[in-house]
Amino acid sequence: MLQFVDVHTHIELPEFDNDRKEVIERAFQSNLSFICTVGIEPKFWKVAKEISEKYEKIYFAVGLHPHESKMYSEKIECELLNYLKHEKCLMLGEIGLDFFKNYSPKEKQIEVFEKQLDLAEKIKKDVIIHIRDAHSLAKDILKKRNLRGIIHCFSGNLEDAKEYVKMGFYISIPGTITYKNAENLRDVVKNIPLDNILTETDAPFLSPVPHRGKRNEPAFVTYIVDLIAKLKGISVEDTARTIYINAMKAFNLPFEYNTKFVYQIRNSLYLNITNKCTNKCVFCGKQKDFFVKGHYLKLQHEPTMDEILKELPKDLSIYDEIVFCGYGEPTLRLDLIYSLSQVLRSRNAKKIRLNTDGLANIREKRNIVPDLSKHIDSVSISLNAGDEETYNRICNPTFQGAFQSLIEFIKEAKKHIKEVVVSAVAIPDLDIRKIKNFAEKELKVKFRERPYDELG
Structure with a gap:
């Protein structure tokens, strides 16, 4: 209501x-x-x-x-x-x-x-x-x-x-x-x-x-x-x-809220499968709280497939897309993505999208993109910088060589996945035009500017 x-x-x-x-x-x-x-x-x-x-x-x-x-x-x-x-x-x-x-x-x-x-x-x-x-x-x-x-x-x-x-x-x-x-x-x-x-x-x-x-x-x-x-x-x-x-x-009033594994924003349905990350981005909303457009996304535990299925509607055709997202890096649970994608198809999902930091290859020490492409239709990749120094300063990656691996992931995604979009958060004093030019002219992918301090 x-x-x-x-x-x-x-x-x-x-x-x-x-x-x-x-x-x-x-x-x-x-x-x-x-x-x-x-x-x-x-x-x-x-x-x-x-x-x-x-x-x-x-x-x-x-x-x-x-x-x-x-x-x-x-x-x-x-x-x-x-x-x-x-x-x-x-x-x-x-x-x-x-x-x-x-x-x-x-x-x-x-x-x-x-x-x-x-x-x-x-x-x-x-x-x-x-x-x-x-x-x-x-x-x-x-x-x-x-x-x-x-x-x-x-x-x-x-x-x-x-x-x-x-x-x-x-x-x-x-x-x-x-x-x-x-x-x-x-x-x-x-x-x-x-x-x-x-x-x-x-x-x-x-x-x-x-x-x-x-x-x-x-x-x-x-x-x-x-x-x-x-x-x-x-x-x-x-x-x-x-x-x-x-x-x-x-007004400092108490209110009821429950963690969501499945939540809707606009006409997209999002799957919150992990809070774990491989980066510690300076702009991450988790530094403030775990609410996104009124949904509480802090996980007490990583949800099982059965727990997600309990919240997942039977008919997904009414949604524009189903998105692996939440408040973490979804590719940390690749097996769950692969299993869930089959269920999403069976429930008439029009489009399956993944939001990712693009560091799965360096983490898994292999190219996961060909396998991943069998399970998703679109990928949104957080680029966030046009050079390695800026990326390391903003995203604080766990892995050495993260930025170069991210670029290779984007190039691989272009070969195998129908739709590839990279994005950057418009942090004050960050040269967004430089990142946009890098994405569109050098990487030759679509670019989306994400607002600073506005999630969802």
């Missing part, structure tokens, strides 16, 4: 007084599994708390919005602290700077923003940040502190987003992404990892198209997820699953 999240809404506001129950029911009927309602000033904090106490899947946050900075006092800070102790109050916010409307003087906004950040550090609470027309200053302020949290209703540019992500913040995407003039926000979504993205409605404000101009509500978050999926070129299922896990991580 799809699980959607609205990490920032205001269902405590008077706009929902007449039909709050119905709005919440519609949210749950639309498969929302998590809602955070955000109290922006003292008169709304109590209502936000009471809503969270009534519904298991609704939590709350409290803080003094920059518009209300002028009302900050020691008394309000004490009241704020009491609410922040509540077990369902997950963050301090929304707080920040709004130099677009300036309902409170800029100097007062800065003062109160810093006071609330100091408070968050003191009590070890994550923060929800509201920034409008003040990103440069906000980043300078946040860099001086060791805080994490959410940049709500993101309005900055791509460089702003990347800097916030580097500081440990999630970028929360509102309904404005559906607006015709929101090309800047769509560019942000395209170019930062999905693992750093959250979704929000900011209801009752900022309704997405086709409801623009009407009162917003949490159920409308599905329109935002739909557009993010299109921008990322993945399915709604992939997008919703990933963002749900992002939300659980962002």
Whole structure:
């Protein structure tokens, strides 16, 4: 079942007084599994708390919005602290700077923003940040502190987003992404990892198209997820699953997950047969965690053929391809690949692809490609560099002479396998054009650039 999240809404506001129950029911009927309602000033904090106490899947946050900075006092800070102790109050916010409307003087906004950040550090609470027309200053302020949290209703540019992500913040995407003039926000979504993205409605404000101009509500978050999926070129299922896990991580909430031996991304089905590797690549996602598009791939043990078959659908014709991949080097289990490929054929697999580091020959001390070609239709080989020095620095191979063996593997693959594609991860400062030219002009194979920090 799809699980959607609205990490920032205001269902405590008077706009929902007449039909709050119905709005919440519609949210749950639309498969929302998590809602955070955000109290922006003292008169709304109590209502936000009471809503969270009534519904298991609704939590709350409290803080003094920059518009209300002028009302900050020691008394309000004490009241704020009491609410922040509540077990369902997950963050301090929304707080920040709004130099677009300036309902409170800029100097007062800065003062109160810093006071609330100091408070968050003191009590070890994550923060929800509201920034409008003040990103440069906000980043300078946040860099001086060791805080994490959410940049709500993101309005900055791509460089702003990347800097916030580097500081440990999630970028929360509102309904404005559906607006015709929101090309800047769509560019942000395209170019930062999905693992750093959250979704929000900011209801009752900022309704997405086709409801623009009407009162917003949490159920409308599905329109935002739909557009993010299109921008990322993945399915709604992939997008919703990933963002749900992002939300659980962002709010430090427990969630259930099981290791997958067989998992789907887009319309490809992947087989996770090992976590072992022959390289220790500097960009490997395992250095962060074992989630790929919301699938947990850390193996407690290497799966048997029977365990994989239990998860494998009977009819594979509905998938574009079946891929030996996962979070490891599949050719470390060649016998399993050979045995499974026969089953995949019998279950009407259209195409069988292998993702590999191309080092099987040096490891096995023989040319495995002729045998391998009997079992797969396509191979994707991680080249990652256009020369040996760069390859060794990036991939940290176990074997001496790994790069030359990789090149020979690619040449052999061209002779025996129908489709051969080599790839490289776009690591910052790496000359991708050099690698592309090396692949296409010297090796004469197709080349694919893989995004940095974006798996799956």
